[in-house]
Amino acid sequence: MQYRFSHPWSAFSRRVAGLAAFALVAGVLGSLASMAPAWAGVISPTVSSLSGTNQRLISYRHQEHMWITDDGVYHLLANRGAQTSGDSLQLYNSTDGITWTAALSLAGTGAKSTSDGSLSNGVLSVVYSGSSDEILFAPLKYDPTTQVWQMKGPGQTVRPKTPGGSAGATNPSLVQDRAGNFWVSFVEQDNVTGTSVLVLYYRVAGGNTWINTGVTFGPQDALSTLDSPQRSARLVLTPNGIGVVYSVREGIFWQQRPAGGTPQDPWQAQQTLDPGDPNNVDTDPMASHFSLATDDQGYMHLAFVNAGFPFYLRYNAAANVLAWSVPATQLTSDSINAGYPQMSWMGGSQVALVVNAGSMPRLYQSASRGAKGSFVCTDRMTHPQATTDNGLNFDHPRIETPSKVPSGVSPMLMQYTKNGVQKAYAYSFDASSVAGCQ
Numbered sequence: 001m002q003y004r005f006s007h008p009w010s011a012f013s014r015r016v017a018g019l020a021a022f023a024l025v026a027g028v029l030g031s032l033a034s035m036a037p038a039w040a041g042v043i044s045p046t047v048s049s050l051s052g053t054n055q056r057l058i059s060y061r062h063q064e065h066m067w068i069t070d071d072g073v074y075h076l077l078a079n080r081g082a083q084t085s086g087d088s089l090q091l092y093n094s095t096d097g098i099t100w101t102a103a104l105s106l107a108g109t110g111a112k113s114t115s116d117g118s119l120s121n122g123v124l125s126v127v128y129s130g131s132s133d134e135i136l137f138a139p140l141k142y143d144p145t146t147q148v149w150q151m152k153g154p155g156q157t158v159r160p161k162t163p164g165g166s167a168g169a170t171n172p173s174l175v176q177d178r179a180g181n182f183w184v185s186f187v188e189q190d191n192v193t194g195t196s197v198l199v200l201y202y203r204v205a206g207g208n209t210w211i212n213t214g215v216t217f218g219p220q221d222a223l224s225t226l227d228s229p230q231r232s233a234r235l236v237l238t239p240n241g242i243g244v245v246y247s248v249r250e251g252i253f254w255q256q257r258p259a260g261g262t263p264q265d266p267w268q269a270q271q272t273l274d275p276g277d278p279n280n281v282d283t284d285p286m287a288s289h290f291s292l293a294t295d296d297q298g299y300m301h302l303a304f305v306n307a308g309f310p311f312y313l314r315y316n317a318a319a320n321v322l323a324w325s326v327p328a329t330q331l332t333s334d335s336i337n338a339g340y341p342q343m344s345w346m347g348g349s350q351v352a353l354v355v356n357a358g359s360m361p362r363l364y365q366s367a368s369r370g371a372k373g374s375f376v377c378t379d380r381m382t383h384p385q386a387t388t389d390n391g392l393n394f395d396h397p398r399i400e401t402p403s404k405v406p407s408g409v410s411p412m413l414m415q416y417t418k419n420g421v422q423k424a425y426a427y428s429f430d431a432s433s434v435a436g437c438q
Helices: 011-026 029-039
Strands: 046-052 066-068 074-079 089-094 101-106 115-120 123-129 135-143 148-151 156-159 167-176 182-190 196-203 211-221 231-238 241-248 251-258 271-274 290-294 300-306 309-316 338-345 351-357 360-366 376-381 409-418 421-430
Touching: 046 074, 066 409, 074 115, 101 135, 101 148, 115 167, 123 167, 123 182, 135 167, 135 182, 156 182, 156 196, 182 231, 182 241, 196 231, 211 241, 211 251, 231 290, 241 290, 271 300, 271 309, 300 338, 300 351, 309 338, 309 351, 376 421
Parallel strands: 167 231, 290 338
Antiparallel strands: 046 421, 066 074, 074 089, 089 101, 115 123, 123 135, 135 148, 135 156, 167 182, 182 196, 196 211, 231 241, 241 251, 251 271, 290 300, 300 309, 338 351, 351 360, 360 376, 409 421
């Protein structure tokens, strides 16, 4: 656990140092305590070693790209852009969230490949889109002694490339149920008509063959453009089975199924979690600007944005409830041009939601599992402003955090562009219930 405090400083240490420096310059060290509220909650970045040529460096929001293993090491699966070696997806290790070391790359991936992963007992199960419109699966095993990742058995093809490339496949999500079976959902789109739909594939525990269940989520239509199907799915464990949060254009929906039965069994009826606002058209090509985290009691925590506002919605896992607490909670009274939300469980009853206000991230936290009225804005993240001279650009300031941070200290990355190269700022924040956004 010592890795987390070595570098960058913890959020608390940086606040204290910032306060002391300001007080010394102003010559008012004796009044430091009285100034604390106005300066509390400001977290500064460090430039990380990550770089690439791909805008999808850490896309998409609803997918998992960062994890923390039991030895306290951070891991990131990123797309570094087109490679002559054909392995754009790269897994990195870091002991401080700043310096990232290449660990393992995934063959057959290109600049458009995206991924989702689930970490359990030192095995990272990854599903990803290949460079030829196929969906692939790879189990990766971690050795904490050497910090080396290796393939745990051969990779598998979930859905192969279709003849002539007639149907594209992208934007996958996976979950492993309590019986050890894997489920994968992704967008399948006709490359001629543009008709797209979210489909569901299945593999029995320990097997190597994937089947199309025939189950789909949401409508099958061509209302979106060929390069913008505007739908994403996030599969998740529920207390008594599995469920899926998915988006179709502006709307966000929920369906679930109990454990057991056959893979082809129909799922329960669709529930609308947020209908969206037709007057605020979602320009995200995958409608992926939502994030989901599950805590140790099975509560699900959903963050999303709508019309520039950040929203939060909780699935109550109490045995006598087992339901979403709709409608969602709007976290700000005014629009903050919210974007790229990320949700994390921070250990115990603590949950955290990071979201951009324009290009400046804000951190909202709850110390009571997201109970109504419990979120406070604890921190603002800063970074240098873009000018005509410094080459900085924050048009797509994507954010990445792990969805599970049981230690209460989380790494965070924010993507930006420096002279045309994709880079990432590194931040670190602590679990807190103290309001600090002044």
